[in-house]
Amino acid sequence: MWWIYALLAALFAALTAIFAKVGIKGMSADLATAIRTVVILTLAWGIVLYKGEWKDWQQLSRQNMTFLVLSGIATGLSWIFYFKALSLGKVSQVAPVDKLSVALAIVLSIIFLGETPDWKTLTGAALIIVGTFILIL
Known part of the structure; x- marks a missing residue:
C-alpha cells in the first residue's frame, strides 16, 4: 500500500508546482511560502484534531522532538528555495531539479x-x- 500513497504524493507535488507557479505571479516568493505554510498548518492540525491524535503528544521523546524540529526547518528552507526558484524559472525545469x-x-x-x-x-x-x-x- 505504501506505493499508492507515494504516487498520490507525487501527483499532489506536481499539482503544487503548477498551482504555485500561477499563484506567485507578481508577488513575493517568501509571502507565497508563508501563505502556503498557513494552509498546510491548518490542514495538518485539522486532521490531527479530527482523528483525536493530539493526545499522543505526551509520548514524544526528546529525540522525536529534536528531529521533527530539524525536519521542519529543512522543510521550511526547501519550500523557501523552491518558491524562489519557481518565481525565477520554468516549472518544467525547477520541479525536476527539485x-x-x-x-x-x-x-x-x-x-x-x-x-x-x-x-x-x-x-x-x-x-x-x-x-x-x-x-x-
Whole structure:
C-alpha cells in the first residue's frame, strides 16, 4: 500500500508546482511560502484534531522532538528555495531539479541510516542525478 500513497504524493507535488507557479505571479516568493505554510498548518492540525491524535503528544521523546524540529526547518528552507526558484524559472525545469532530493535522500539514507539499496534503486538514483545535470546545463 505504501506505493499508492507515494504516487498520490507525487501527483499532489506536481499539482503544487503548477498551482504555485500561477499563484506567485507578481508577488513575493517568501509571502507565497508563508501563505502556503498557513494552509498546510491548518490542514495538518485539522486532521490531527479530527482523528483525536493530539493526545499522543505526551509520548514524544526528546529525540522525536529534536528531529521533527530539524525536519521542519529543512522543510521550511526547501519550500523557501523552491518558491524562489519557481518565481525565477520554468516549472518544467525547477520541479525536476527539485526531485534531485530523491537521489540525495537515497545517498543520505545509506550514509546515516545504514540502508542497503538494491541495484534498481541505485540505478534510478544515478539516472536522476544525470537527468538533473542535463536539465541544468
